[in-house]
Structure formats: C-alpha cells, structure tokens
Amino acid sequence: MFVYNEKYVSKREGYYYSCPWIEHGLVFFKYKLGICCNCGHEGNAQLLQRNNYVGQKIDWNRIFQVKDIYRKFHKKGKIHTGCVNCPYLKEDKWDNTRYIDNLYISHWSDCNSRCIYCYAANNPEEFKSNYNKSKYNILPIIKEMHEKGILRPGGMISFGGGEPTVLEEFEDLVTYLLDNYYWGIRVHTSGIKYSPALARAINEIRGYVVVSVDSGSKEVFKEVKRVDAYEKVRDTVRKYALQTTFLGRYLVSAKYIIIPGINDTIEEVDKWMNANYDAGLYTTVLDIEEGWYLKNRYNIPPHIYKIIEHAKKRAKKLHSNFELYERLQNVMADKARK
Ligand code: SF4
Numbered sequence: 001m002f003v004y005n006e007k008y009v010s011k012r013e014g015y016y017y018s019c020p021w022i023e024h025g026l027v028f029f030k031y032k033l034g035i036c037c038n039c040g041h042e043g044n045a046q047l048l049q050r051n052n053y054v055g056q057k058i059d060w061n062r063i064f065q066v067k068d069i070y071r072k073f074h075k076k077g078k079i080h081t082g083c084v085n086c087p088y089l090k091e092d093k094w095d096n097t098r099y100i101d102n103l104y105i106s107h108w109s110d111c112n113s114r115c116i117y118c119y120a121a122n123n124p125e126e127f128k129s130n131y132n133k134s135k136y137n138i139l140p141i142i143k144e145m146h147e148k149g150i151l152r153p154g155g156m157i158s159f160g161g162g163e164p165t166v167l168e169e170f171e172d173l174v175t176y177l178l179d180n181y182y183w184g185i186r187v188h189t190s191g192i193k194y195s196p197a198l199a200r201a202i203n204e205i206r207g208y209v210v211v212s213v214d215s216g217s218k219e220v221f222k223e224v225k226r227v228d229a230y231e232k233v234r235d236t237v238r239k240y241a242l243q244t245t246f247l248g249r250y251l252v253s254a255k256y257i258i259i260p261g262i263n264d265t266i267e268e269v270d271k272w273m274n275a276n277y278d279a280g281l282y283t284t285v286l287d288i289e290e291g292w293y294l295k296n297r298y299n300i301p302p303h304i305y306k307i308i309e310h311a312k313k314r315a316k317k318l319h320s321n322f323e324l325y326e327r328l329q330n331v332m333a334d335k336a337r338k
C-alpha cells in the first residue's frame with residue numbers, strides 16, 4: 001500500500017510530498033467516503049476514507065487519523081501506491097491542521113439526461129435500483145462540519161456524478177454555503193434544470209458552472225442526450241451567462257464532447273460556438289468521448305485535428321476563451337511529438 005520511492009523523498013527540512021486532498025480533502029461517493037477521486041494517472045487511485053457509507057454519523061477523529069497515517073508514511077518517502085505519478089502530488093511544507101477545505105460531492109443517484117456516452121445512463125439500474133439505497137443528504141453533514149469548524153472556505157467545493165441540480169437538497173445546500181461565505185463552488189451540469197442558487201453563486205463570483213451541450217442543434221442534441229431539451233439547455237446557458245460580470249467572465253462555460261460518428265463535424269461545432277457567442281458566453285470547452293479516446297488515442301483520424309484547429313481559430317475570431325480538456329490536450333501533444 002505504501003511503498004518507498006526515492007523520487008518522493010524530500011531533502012528539505014519540514015517538507016514532504018502530499019496533495020490538497022490528502023491534507024484537507026473529502027469526497028462523498030455513492031456507498032463510500034473518499035480522500036480524492038483522481039484516477040487518470042498511473043497510480044489510478046480513488047483513495048478511500050471508509051466503505052459502506054450511506055450517510056451514517058461521521059467519526060471525524062477517524063477521518064483525520066487516516067490523513068495522519070498518510071502524512072506519517074509520505075514524510076518518510078513511502079508513498080501510497082495509488083498516488084504514484086499523480087500530478088497533484090508535490091513537495092511542500094504542508095499545513096497539518098485538522099480541517100477540510102476541498103469537497104467533492106459525487107452522488108450518482110439520479111440524472112435528467114441520458115447521454116449516449118454515459119455508463120450510468122446506459123445501465124438504468126445504476127440510477128434506479130440503487131436510488132433509495134445509496135441516496136443520502138449531504139446538507140446535515142455540511143452543517144455539522146461548518147458548525148464544528150471542520151469545513152473552511154479556501155478550497156474547492158465540487159459537484160459531479162449524476163446531475164447535481166436534481167438533488168432535492170441542491171438549492172438549500174448551495175444557499176447554505178453562500179450564506180456562510182464559502183466560495184469555489186464548481187458544478188458540472190446538464191443544464192436541463194436551471195438553478196437560482198447557482199445563478200447567485202455566479203453573480204457573486206463564487207460559483208463555476210460547466211454546462212454540457214455537446215451539440216449545436218436540436219436534432220444532434222437529441223441524438224447525444226436522448227432527451228428533448230435543447231431549448232431548455234440553451235435557455236439555462238443564457239440565464240447563467242447573464243449573471244457573469246467582466247471579472248467573472250470565465251465562470252460559465254459550455255462544453256462540447258466530440259463523439260465520433262455523431263457530432264464530429266465542423267458545421268455542428270460552428271453552430272455550437274455561434275450559439276454560445278449569442279448567449280454571451282466567454283468560455284467554450286472542447287473534449288472527446290472517453291471510451292472512444294481510450295481505444296483510438298494513437299490512431300486519431302485527421303478530421304478530429306481539423307475540428308480542434310477550426311474551433312480554436314473560430315474562438316479567436318469571436319474573442320472567446322477556448323479550452324481543451326485533458327484528453328484533447330493529450331491528442332494535440334501526441335500529434336506534436338509525431
Ligand atoms: S496524490 Fe493524487 S491520487 Fe493521491 S490522494 Fe492526492 S489527488 Fe489523490
């Protein structure tokens with residue numbers, strides 16, 4: 001589990017290798033509590049705090065004891081195997097105080113979309129049969145953490161996994177965080193349901209929202225999302241964009257996951273970018289479907305590069321900020337190395 005690794009031995013007094021999640025992070029998953037949810041690197045970790053968790057009272061002392069165990073080993077250069085080569089691992093003079101400031105809430109209990117590329121949507125029992133068994137409310141736990149001084153502002157509070165806005169407690173949860181002066185609230189959403197609390201978070205420059213649109217037309221949207229809600233999503237994007245100020249112009253973005261064979265045309269990407277521009281968005285984000293990418297990473301067809309280059313140029317013309325998610329950054333880096 002913890003293995004000595006010379007490259008993680010710090011020679012500097014008081015320094016050791018760790019990350020913001022080991023030090024001050026907590027993840028609420030379906031059925032478990034995690035330290036982090038980063039699994040894209042060699043160590044492939046989703047490090048656990050405890051299994052079989054569905055909202056039971058948390059033993060905070062135990063949570064921090066687990067963090068102390070990591071610190072003890074990491075200080076000696078013995079790194080958790082799941083952390084090896086993780087980009088978050090770095091040498092620093094870490095603050096060992098017992099508090100949490102990075103939260104990730106990944107409920108996987110329901111969604112209002114049925115994306116063609118989503119494992120849960122393609123296995124409906126993931127959302128349905130587990131719904132009552134795995135679902136628990138986070139708000140009482142957040143309140144307890146806040147009242148006990150365990151939760152502190154300063155990190156990131158992220159929502160993902162399933163659709164956050166359909167959680168019954170979502171509006172109250174975000175409102176509670178805002179009323180108690182937290183910031184860095186980050187939500188990936190289908191955009192099918194508009195959230196006034198999120199709009200407030202954007203307006204106050206404390207919320208960051210990514211809406212997955214994946215299309216520039218009603219027809220392609222329906223093919224990708226398998227629900228008829230294109231206009232609703234565009235309306236949500238417009239309403240969130242209206243909340244942004246110049247300072248907060250990066251806070252709302254629309255995402256387009258390229259799904260080869262379905263939406264991989266320049267025409268569709270152009271329609272998506274034009275609609276974002278009309279909505280008043282400053283940032284657009286391009287990604288590629290994970291399953292396809294894993295199979296085809298080293299055999300990318302030329303038209304995918306063309307789409308990326310075209311979208312970059314188009315963003316420049318529209319004076320928009322343009323981002324590639326990690327998979328497409330890899331695609332371009334692989335191309336440059338060829
Ligand atoms: S180093 Fe990476 S894998 Fe390990 S806990 Fe931190 S974020 Fe997770």
Ligand code: SF4
Binds near residue numbers: 111114121161190
């Ligand atoms: S919005 Fe997310 S959780 Fe919902 S179906 Fe799409 S990928 Fe799955």
